[in-house]
Amino acid sequence: MERYELTAASIGRIEGSATLPATDDGLCLAIGFFDGVHIGHAEVIRQAVSIAEERGLSPAVMTFDPHPRAVLGQDPQFGTVLTPLDDKLSLLAELGVKAAYVIRFDRDFAEISAERFVRELLLPLGVRTAVVGFDFGFGHRGEGKAESLSAFSGGAISVQVVEAVFLDGCKVSSTRIRERLAEGDASVASQLLGRPYVIRGEVIHGDKRGRQLGFPTANVKAFQPYVIPRNGVYAVSVDIFSASGRIESSHHAVLNVGIRPTFDAPGGEVKLEAHLFDFEGDLYGRELALSVHTFLRPEMKFDGIEALVAQIRTDAEQAKQLLSKMTANDS
Structure with a gap:
């Protein structure tokens, strides 16, 4: 990955960065689009914050903008949003997140392999633990799964998968x-x-x-x-x-x-x-x-x-x- 657009900070902005700002502490990173930041998403975030506290890591989120499905033309409904980016960041901050990395999703980024995503994006950030939802996929055509995060990092990244949350069955x-x-x-x-x-x-x-x-x-x-x-x-x-x-x-x-x-x-x-x-x-x-x-x-x-x-x-x-x-x- 030669260049990508990044927004990052303690729920703030650093735009157009060609390199990712690493943190002094390792990261416990929740990864996902989090459209709506609903009660299922909140459980992912809460677990990330809890694990970060237990392991002495900094709780953070990586999300994407705009919605990958909208960019790839997979579903026109995702041209609309439940929570615009600014609102999403505010909700994440309320849940205890200390930093948000917002990746501008475009067709070039969609071509990045799952292995490159881990080696060139997550490891340079200092990610030690990744927290993801049960249906998490990443990289080109969603080739990467939760277990790929650990495999492609050579075991440097541990993974916590959060199961689905149910309401009224x-x-x-x-x-x-x-x-x-x-x-x-x-x-x-x-x-x-x-x-x-x-x-x-x-x-x-x-x-x-x-x-x-x-x-x-x-x-x-x-x-x-x-x-x-x-x-x-x-x-x-x-x-x-x-x-x-x-x-x-x-x-x-x-x-x-x-x-x-x-x-x-x-x-x-x-x-x-x-x-x-x-x-x-x-x-x-x-x-x-x-x-x-x-x-x-x-x-x-x-x-x-x-x-x-x-x-x-x-x-x-x-x-x-x-x-x-x-x-x-x-x-």
Whole structure:
């Protein structure tokens, strides 16, 4: 491997490095894409952090960007993300990771053999222990398996394989989360993630029709190509960020995902419109984080404005009750 793009640091950035920065301490390295950083991924990370502490190593993660399947054209759904890179790094830091190595995945990198991956990437980093999931594969065409990490390192790297995590008898996976979101099952998606599904974006100008109906909405343009849940209405919580990136305030809300069939023709752009409870003010240009909790109903076309307004009122009351109960249970 002559050159590759690398991002590395204590959840920070060193870009375009031609050589890997070694660490003074050896690494206990969790390796994977970790799309969603779900409860199965969290178990991999927790074991890496625990082993690092036991063996006097530094806990770290190696991940890839963008998704290998998207680059190789194996599955178009992986052009969307559950957790953009910055969010992923923040979640890994919360789990106790001290360094993240982000490999820019492209077709050249995909040609690297499993042996070169170990000898020219992992060993120079000072990896002493690798922690991987049960379905781990690496190198050209996935030729390398967990046991290859030890074999190609001449035994210098020990390997810990973490078995699958199950929820309600089914294996936890990023694919399953995507499927649940596609069905609108935000509650199960949250259980699989270990937290609510979050979409971050900026408030942009819309047609201001919600204000005319008595329910002003924030029209949110997502920052990244997130996996968008099924069209419909959801109970959500919303964090409003300041210009410095800190959470300024949090609110319960009702979110409509869809094309607004009462007003717009079929086939239009899917929009994210949130009506925040107990909020007054101008949100244009502000960053919001939408935490999606519960699916209330599918999107539908109404015969008139009065029927639509009545349903919005019902949706809002249902969302308030659900979110208040959720808040009470968490306290």
